[in-house]
Amino acid sequence: MQLRTIHRILSVLILILFSSSCASDLDYNQVNDIKLEPVIISNLAYFDVEANQFVTGGVEQNVIFDAPTVDVFSEKFFTEKLNRIDLFFEINNTINRSYRIDLVFLDRNNQPVHSSNFIVPAYSGAENIVTKTETFQNASLDLLKRTIKITFRLTMLAGPPLSESSVGNLKLRSGVTAYFVVE
Amino acid sequence: MRKIILIFALFLTIGCFSQNKQILYNFTSVPQSLLTNPGSDVKFNWYFGIPLLSGISTNVGSSGFSAYDLFADNGVDFNVKLRNVVFSTTRKDRMAINEQIELFNGGFKIAGGQGDSYVSFGMYQEFDFMSYVPKDIAILVLDGNRDYLGKVFNLGDLNLKAEMLSVFHLGFHKKINEKLILGARGKIYSSIYNVNSTNNSGYIYTIPSTQGVYEQMIYSDLQFNTSGVAKYDDEDYDPNVVKDITKRALLGGNLGLGFDAGLTYYPKKNIQFTASVIDLGFIKHTNEVESLTFKGTYKYEGVIPKFSSGNSAEDGYQEFKDAVPLDTLYADYTTWRPTKLNTSIQFSFEEEVSEDCNCLNYDPETIYKSAVGAQLFVMSTPRTPLVAFTTYYRRKIFNSLQMKATYTIDSYSYKNIGLGLSSMFGPVNFYILADNLLEYRDVTKANSLSFQLGLNVIFKDSKK
Numbered sequence: 001m002q003l004r005t006i007h008r009i010l011s012v013l014i015l016i017l018f019s020s021s022c023a024s025d026l027d028y029n030q031v032n033d034i035k036l037e038p039v040i041i042s043n044l045a046y047f048d049v050e051a052n053q054f055v056t057g058g059v060e061q062n063v064i065f066d067a068p069t070v071d072v073f074s075e076k077f078f079t080e081k082l083n084r085i086d087l088f089f090e091i092n093n094t095i096n097r098s099y100r101i102d103l104v105f106l107d108r109n110n111q112p113v114h115s116s117n118f119i120v121p122a123y124s125g126a127e128n129i130v131t132k133t134e135t136f137q138n139a140s141l142d143l144l145k146r147t148i149k150i151t152f153r154l155t156m157l158a159g160p161p162l163s164e165s166s167v168g169n170l171k172l173r174s175g176v177t178a179y180f181v182v183e
Numbered sequence: 184m185r186k187i188i189l190i191f192a193l194f195l196t197i198g199c200f201s202q203n204k205q206i207l208y209n210f211t212s213v214p215q216s217l218l219t220n221p222g223s224d225v226k227f228n229w230y231f232g233i234p235l236l237s238g239i240s241t242n243v244g245s246s247g248f249s250a251y252d253l254f255a256d257n258g259v260d261f262n263v264k265l266r267n268v269v270f271s272t273t274r275k276d277r278m279a280i281n282e283q284i285e286l287f288n289g290g291f292k293i294a295g296g297q298g299d300s301y302v303s304f305g306m307y308q309e310f311d312f313m314s315y316v317p318k319d320i321a322i323l324v325l326d327g328n329r330d331y332l333g334k335v336f337n338l339g340d341l342n343l344k345a346e347m348l349s350v351f352h353l354g355f356h357k358k359i360n361e362k363l364i365l366g367a368r369g370k371i372y373s374s375i376y377n378v379n380s381t382n383n384s385g386y387i388y389t390i391p392s393t394q395g396v397y398e399q400m401i402y403s404d405l406q407f408n409t410s411g412v413a414k415y416d417d418e419d420y421d422p423n424v425v426k427d428i429t430k431r432a433l434l435g436g437n438l439g440l441g442f443d444a445g446l447t448y449y450p451k452k453n454i455q456f457t458a459s460v461i462d463l464g465f466i467k468h469t470n471e472v473e474s475l476t477f478k479g480t481y482k483y484e485g486v487i488p489k490f491s492s493g494n495s496a497e498d499g500y501q502e503f504k505d506a507v508p509l510d511t512l513y514a515d516y517t518t519w520r521p522t523k524l525n526t527s528i529q530f531s532f533e534e535e536v537s538e539d540c541n542c543l544n545y546d547p548e549t550i551y552k553s554a555v556g557a558q559l560f561v562m563s564t565p566r567t568p569l570v571a572f573t574t575y576y577r578r579k580i581f582n583s584l585q586m587k588a589t590y591t592i593d594s595y596s597y598k599n600i601g602l603g604l605s606s607m608f609g610p611v612n613f614y615i616l617a618d619n620l621l622e623y624r625d626v627t628k629a630n631s632l633s634f635q636l637g638l639n640v641i642f643k644d645s646k647k
Contacts, residue, residue: 024627026254030261038327043485046395053490066488071500088396152488174485175396177329 036182044087044174045103045150051095051166054156058164067106067151079145084137084179091120091130095168097159098122104153107146114144122159123168202242202281202311203560205573205589206603206616207635208525209457212585213605213614214290214639217303219525220459221354221366222445225301230612230641231289237637238285238307244631246595247276247316251627269321274340275566276316283309285637286349298358303368306351308432311521313564314343328389338385338403342565346518347375348466349432354443362449370441372520374466375431376411379518381565395484403507405477408516410437413473439466441520453551455529462520469515479507522563529556529577552579560593569594583607591618595631612639 054061073079093099098121105114120130136144154170156162208219214230215238216223232238248268255264290303319336328336354368385403392398411431430436441464448456481503531551558573571593578586584606591599601618615636622629 024251024625025256026250026627027256028254030254030256030264033261034265035262036324038324039329040327041329041332041389041397042399043395043397043483045486045488046484047488047490048394049490064490066490068486068488070486075500090396150486152490154490173394173396178327180327 034183036180038180038182040178040180042176042178044176045152046173047152048169048171049154051097051162051168051170052164054095054097055162055164055166060156060162062156064154065152067149070105070147070150073145073147078178078180081180081182082141082145082178083181084135085141085144086177086179087116087134087136088175088177089116089118089130089132089134090173091118092171092173093120093128093130093168094123095162095166095170096123097162098157099170100155100157101172102151102153102155104151105144105147106149106151108148110149113146114140120170202521202523202562203569203571203573203591203593204240204242204616204633204635205558205560205571205575205591206587206601206618207240208558208560209527209529209556210577210585210587210603210605210614210616212607213603213612213616213637214303214641215285215288215614215635215637217290217301217354217356217366218307218352218368218443219461220445220447220457221303221356221368221443222364222447222457222459223356223366224364224447224455224457225290225356226643227290227292227301228642229289229291230639232285232287232305233638233640234287235284237288237639238283238635239637240281240283240633240635242281242631242633243279244595244633245276245278246630247272249628249630251625255627266325269316269318269325272316272318274315274318274337277313277564278316279311279313281309281311283307288639290354295357298360300358301354301356301366303354303356304352306349308347308349310345310347312343312345313521315340315566317341317343323387328387331389332397333390334388336387338387338405339383341383341405342381344377344379344381344518344565346377346379346466347428348377348436349373349375350441351434352443364447366443366445368443370443370462370464371434372439372441372464372466373432373434373436374410374439374468375428375436376409377437377466377468377518378407378409378412380405380407382406399483400481401483401503401507402480403477407475408468408472408518409474410468410470410472410516413471437466437468437470439518439520440464445525453531453534455531455554455556456527457529458526459524461523461525463522464520466518466520467515468518472513472515474512474514474516476510476512477507478510481506519563524561525558527556527558529554535579553577587616589618596622599631607641610640610642612641613637614639 101118103116104112107113116134118130121128204219207213207216210216211223211225217225252268253264285305285307288305290301293300317340319340323336350370350372352368352370354366356364356366358364383405385405387401389397389399441462443461445459531554533552535550535552554577556575560571562569571591573589573591575587575589580586587603589601598621599618600620602620603616605614617634619629619632622632
């Protein structure tokens with residue numbers, strides 16, 4: 001009797017369980033809707049030039065220049081998924097002279113694709129920071145992606161003469177914010 | 184890139200484990216319980232499994248999220264669901280699949296003077312997949328690093344393994360005396376393919392800096408081992424997958440050795456204690472081995488003009504590729520099988536005073552109609568072991584129908600109710616075991632599901 005009761009209860013339980021079992025609709029094709037939009041920040045460039053680097057053998061060097069290679073855009077995977085780039089520049093001058101800084105972005109044929117120019121006032125004791133943010137999208141971004149080299153030209157403008165014992169620095173910090181869209 | 188896609192495809196084709204067989208364990212009316220404890224107190228003269236149908240078991244588990252959370256057809260944007268899943272899980276959450284199919288299985292009794300011995304043997308195919316949620320890497324892919332200044336992204340979150348193998352086994356079990364049964368099983372593993380990346384470490388961080396805008400650092404010690412898959416990546420290779428799998432399944436793959444041991448002990452007539460260790464073994468991968476490594480340290484500072492030579496040869500990205508190279512190695516490696524420990528204690532009651540009293544026999548199924556017990560399961564994983572605790576009630580409903588109901592608590596669920604039924608119609612034994620029954624209300628929302636079923640032909644000992 002007891003056995004039969006247990007059996008009956010079990011049968012009913014199993015029946016309830018499986019008859020009420022169900023599965024919600026799943027749609028695995030949603031994977032195709034995937035859209036990733038990571039935003040990556042990184043350094044672009046940095047320099048720290050001391051005042052005495054503008055003086056060689058007691059003579060002022062009004063222009064100093066360098067053209068390092070930039071190969072981050074050479075990786076196709078990154079450039080294809082790029083949607084927007086912001087370049088951030090911050091220049092801090094503690095030298096008692098004003099400067100003009102020219103950054104020219106060059107492609108493989110040494111043709112300029114973009115230039116960024118800054119006029120930096122002379123240091124007068126107060127904080128002396130110049131900042132700028134440039135945004136690249138669509139056509140301007142396509143041009144920028146061709147960059148393989150950046151030329152840095154620092155031109156010292158007229159002012160009180162510098163000697164090899166002059167103090168102060170001209171510093172540039174530059175970062176890049178890259179907006180990707182992966183679909 | 185192609186390799187990575189191929190490897191992920193391998194996982195996805197099989198869908199998405201824990202290998203706890205809490206219902207089957209010590210359910211001695213099912214011969215397959217010998218695979219969970221070679222020292223099981225079975226009472227057959229001889230048995231054989233119906234080839235391919237004797238033991239089919241699958242186990243799918245995912246702590247932290249379910250298929251519904253990700254793929255529900257509810258109008259919510261998939262990207263929103265994906266974000267919710269990534270941000271609601273932790274690096275300890277894992278997805279796992281285990282699947283086993285017995286190709287053949289059999290066993291027979293050798294009557295001895297002091298006590299009976301049993302020999303059991305067989306072959307089964309097994310697939311294992313386990314991956315922890317690579318949380319930090321997923322955040323980097325979804326959001327990038329802009330909103331995470333100061334956060335250290337842990338590359339060690341990448342931790343996964345997958346393996347398909349066939350197992351040949353031969354077990355022996357001996358009744359030492361009326362109270363104690365000891366058993367052991369030797370196994371030969373033949374790995375069909377293996378993919379594993381379980382000993383990773385590394386980090387990426389970006390913090391504000393005074394020199395440069397950011398201090399950005401990557402330290403990476405990542406390794407991805409594969410065996411048996413490299414040649415499918417060769418474009419000139421015309422694969423014959425069926426032939427390859429058959430050959431490797433039949434001891435043509437990467438071989439390994441394993442060992443199971445177990446015991447059943449009756450301190451009192453109605454109290455039973457059991458314990459077993461399963462898959463204490465390894466596989467040595469020597470054929471078709473290919474490993475990818477991504478190891479090194481690099482601090483990215485950007486372009487730094489020197490203004491001295493007029494043309495500094497700064498080459499940041501190339502420098503990075505040299506500092507943290509992606510290398511391919513062809514070195515042998517060894518993988519350890521997930522080792523499982525089971526132990527149980529059972530108290531039997533409702534003594535059955537049958538017409539032909541076999542009071543000398545300690546089999547609780549014969550002389551007790553009911554039993555309650557508790558089991559503990561522990562399995563080794565690449566990180567902390569998986570632990571599950573089960574309480575159960577076992578009942579002989581008819582002479583031909585045995586039932587075991589279980590309640591299990593583990594990291595996947597605290598409301599896992601399981602039920603197993605084993606029936607005998609003549610010599611034919613059919614069993615079906617399923618757990619997480621409450622989740623059958625909507626299987627897509629289940630965090631874990633497992634079931635086992637099979638058909639055997641059993642000839643019981645009728646002498647005693």
